[in-house]
Amino acid sequence: MKQYKKDTLTINWEPEKCIHSTKCWRGETGLPTVFNPKEKPWIKPENEEIETIIAHIKQCPSGALSYSLNDEIVVDTNAATSITILANGPLLCTGKIKIIYPNGNEEEKTNNTALCRCGASANKPFCDGNHAKVGFKG
16 A cells, blocks of 8 residues: 555555556546556656545546555444446445455455456455456446
């Protein structure tokens, strides 16, 4: 995990979870003043207000972006769990989920988690964006 700080805010980025949806930096949902993959570092929280950054982080479909305030990770424990089938993409799980692996190991996820449904992910059961490379439709 990589972290980027501004005052009481810490932006957490987990590159292995990123599905490259571009929602953080492109189009109407993007915030290119903070998130710009063509620059180094690609996250610059000093360029916007904390509330604006948090609103954009909450839109991250994979959960690769999250945030902490005063070093406390923020999790919405009251949110109902939902699963959205993204067109030509992953299953987007929002809320708290438990993943149970074939070997019996368990892992809890909160907020947004993108699960592979194309079979091409190198990070199963999580989506890594390979659905776009293999032309997955569904």
